[in-house]
Amino acid sequence: MSQPATSSLTLGELTALLQKIFERHGTSAAVAQVLADNCARAQRDGSYSHGVFRIPGYLSSLASDWVDGQAVPVVEDVASGFVRVDAANGFAQPALAAARGLLVEKARSAGIAVLAIRNSHHFAALWPDVEPFAEEGLVALSVVNSMTCVVPHGASKPLFGTNPIAFAAPRAGGSPIVFDLATSAIAHGDVQIAARKGHALPAGMGVDKHGAATENPKEILDGGALLPFGGHKGSALSMMVELLAAALTGGNFSFEFDWSKHPGAQTPWTGQLLIVIDPSKSAGNNFAERSAELVRQMQGVGLERMPGDRRFIERAKSLSDGIVLGEEELAKLRALA
Amino acid sequence: MSQPATSSLTLGELTALLQKIFERHGTSAAVAQVLADNCARAQRDGSYSHGVFRIPGYLSSLASDWVDGQAVPVVEDVASGFVRVDAANGFAQPALAAARGLLVEKARSAGIAVLAIRNSHHFAALWPDVEPFAEEGLVALSVVNSMTCVVPHGASKPLFGTNPIAFAAPRAGGSPIVFDLATSAIAHGDVQIAARKGHALPAGMGVDKHGAATENPKEILDGGALLPFGGHKGSALSMMVELLAAALTGGNFSFEFDWSKHPGAQTPWTGQLLIVIDPSKSAGNNFAERSAELVRQMQGVGLERMPGDRRFIERAKSLSDGIVLGEEELAKLRALA
Structure with a gap:
């Protein structure tokens, strides 16, 4: 009897499976739900480097006691446009989830709001953090620092992390405009x-x-070590990410944490910043029309693929065919659950 | 009798001279003061491409009736973190100057605030717009779009402007950390x-x-045409600048304005966005200490020159020796005044 090489799951099935895995390996149900949702969405969208591929790293970090899978984020309402979260040495995504409602409320009321997450571990893609804001008609920008592996332009040794910048904006009649770029060259x-x-x-x-x-x-x-993308310019942006994600939030710089006493630790213990803007405060209700116009013009000069398009194509495929996993990969996941 | 090759002016002298030039060529006294200050500071700091070198372009645009040198910006207080300015077809810098007090007040109160300038012409360096916020202990980010001359990555024709991003952050015991980078490769x-x-x-x-x-x-x-810096990543950032500086403010995209009926026009008619954050809302009073620590660490890995250092060095030289101009250049400026 020959086994089929692949198997396909719905997003709900994959999320439920991953949730079980996280819970079994020491996270609270709430944390498991958030991480499973994030990871399953990455897998669905073909972001394989941040999909189920990451599960061993998560579990290894949890087993090392470096990150607290039971952490309960502490949200502080600091000002009319400012929310602060102590992730309590837990993951960044549950901290964002805990503060998200307040952040959106403030962005809609103040026109702009910032979420400063500290004492957090970010081990996922950054686009899943910003895309949902665009789906609600908001513009979102996020930066997260990570761990020393990038040499600042003009320096001789690594200092910065891969320090990604992610951005999302609504678009009329189409998927949001979303990008997520590491400030490292690769x-x-x-x-x-x-x-x-x-x-x-x-x-x-x-x-x-x-x-x-x-x-x-x-x-x-x-x-x-890696180099920044784009020479001194990418390096300056990587430095900005350190300042915004760590100095501004109260988190660690990419070079500050020492996980040597936690063998198996893989999740950088740093900070994350999100800025959310309500474009209706300025451009009326036509921001999404304007961003659609920009996309049309980009296509008009010959652009065949917008940033993020590959993910939307993979997502559509996953919705029709299911999320396809190798049988062996799936068996390994089931064994962990 | 041989003429000296150069002459040196104080910042005040150069500013006064430039102010006279602007006024004589059709700007209001208020606009002349702001533009002269901006241009003189660029010259003082060795930003020669945005110093007195720009004067002919300013005057040519003013003479073409493309930009209104008498424009009075209209400031609207939209929300607790949102200020909107109609620059009324005038320059962007007087619009920023008109809204600056309110913007700082909102940033300190809400923790973050955004300034959306539309219907504006930006013909100067971007760092002078952000650096003063850092001198007041605030973190500032600004983007401005310009005019079609950059081919989006993967496209075949130009669409974006050179679309710079500027950032400034306070630093304890030293000059602020400031960078200003075009998203074009050159x-x-x-x-x-x-x-x-x-x-x-x-x-x-x-x-x-x-x-x-x-x-x-x-x-x-x-x-x-030019290419974006850093391939698809710089291109994505340039696209973000179009969305923030134009779509979000209600200004023109870099490809939307038609100055063909204004021969001599050189100033792009677009928009500008500024985001100002009060870091004391999150990190207490130690943000500037933390950014100083980042600089120390960058120097520790061999970085000899921080972004912006060249400007601070030139500034110190200008403070001690005066701002040095060629006699011929100075004579030309005096003839315009």
């Missing part, structure tokens, strides 16, 4: 894949342990 | 200089009129 996962395949990297991605430029992914992994 | 002025000198450009800066990559600056200027 993602760490892609370096690992290239090393495994024995492929060289393009120039400008990283340095070896002596700080010399290299196109050999193995040299980057062997005590080397 | 500034238009640098292409012109390379063309004049007959130098080739590095790869990845621009395309010719057929959309083909070129390192020849003359081909870029002859109907070609």
Whole structure:
């Protein structure tokens, strides 16, 4: 009897499975629900590097007692446009979930609001944090710092994290405009894949342990580091992410935490900032029409794929065919649940 | 009798001279004061491409009746964190000046505030707009769109402007951390200089009129266009600038205005967004200490020059030696006053 190579799950089925896994490995039901939803949505949208691929890392970090899967975030209403959350050494996503209602309420009332999350672990893609705001007609920007692996432009040793910036804006008659970009030239996962395949990297991605430029992914992994994207400009943006996600929130810089006493820890213990703007305060109800016009004009100059389009295409496919997982992968997940 | 080659002016002297020039060429005294201050500070700080070099462009645009030098900005207090300004087809800097007090008040009270300027012309560097907030202990971010000259990544024709992003944050015991970066790979002025000198450009800066990559600056200027910095990431940021500075404010996208009936017009008629955050709402009084710590760590990994350092060095030199101008340049300015 030959086993089928793949199996397909609905979003609800995958979420329920992941929720069981998180709960079994020490998170509260509330935390499990948020992380499972985030991870299942990434898998559904073809963001494989942040989908079920991340489960072993989550579980390893939980087992190491580095992150508290039972943490209850503490939300503080600081001012008419400012919400602060102490994630209590838990994950960042439950902290966002706990403050989200208040953040949206403030953004709609004040026109803009900021959420400053500290003492948090972010181990997921950043776009799932901003996209839902755009679905509610709001514009959202988020930054999160991570862990030292990027050499500031002009420096000789790594200091910054991969420090992504994510943005989402509503669009009339279509999916929101969403992007999520690491301020490093390449993602760490892609370096690992290239090393495994024995492929060289393009120039400008990283340095070896002596700080010399290299196109050999193995040299980057062997005590080397990544470079920022776009030279001094990407480096300045990465610095800004450290200032906004850590200095402003009260979280750790990417170079400040020491997980050496928690073998297996993989989740950076830093901070996250979100800014949410209500565009109806300025542009009436036509912001979404205007962003649709920008997209039309971008297509008019020959752009075939908007940032984020790949995810929306994968999402549509998952909705019609289910989320396809390899049988072996699924069996491993079921064994963890 | 040999004339000295250069002459040095104080900031006050240069500002007064420029103010006279603006007034004589049709701006109100209030507008002249703001533009002169901005332009003189750029010259003082060695931002020569946005210093007195810009005066002919300003005057040409004023003479063309494309921009209104007498415009009185209309400030609207929209919400506890939202200020909107109609620049009334005038310059962006007087619009910012008119709303600045209210913006700071709101940022300190709400924790964050946004200023949405529309119907405005921005022809200056962006860092002078954000740096003063950092000097008051606030964190500021600004974006402004400009005019079609950048090909979106993956497209074949230009659409975006050079669309800069500027950021400023306070730092304990030192100058604020300030950067101002175009989201294009290179500034238009640098292409012109390379063309004049007959130098080739590095790869990845621009395309010719057929959309083909070129390192020849003359081909870029002859109907070609610039590329975004950092490939698809810089392109996504440039798109974000269009959405924030134009769609969100109610201003024009970089491709929307038609100045063909105003020969000599040079100032893009678009919009500008500023976001100001009061870091004391989250991190107590220690934000500036934390940013100083980040700078120390950046220096610790070998960084010799922070973003913005060159300007602070030039500023110190101008304070001790005066702002040095060529006699011929100065004579031209005096003739315009």
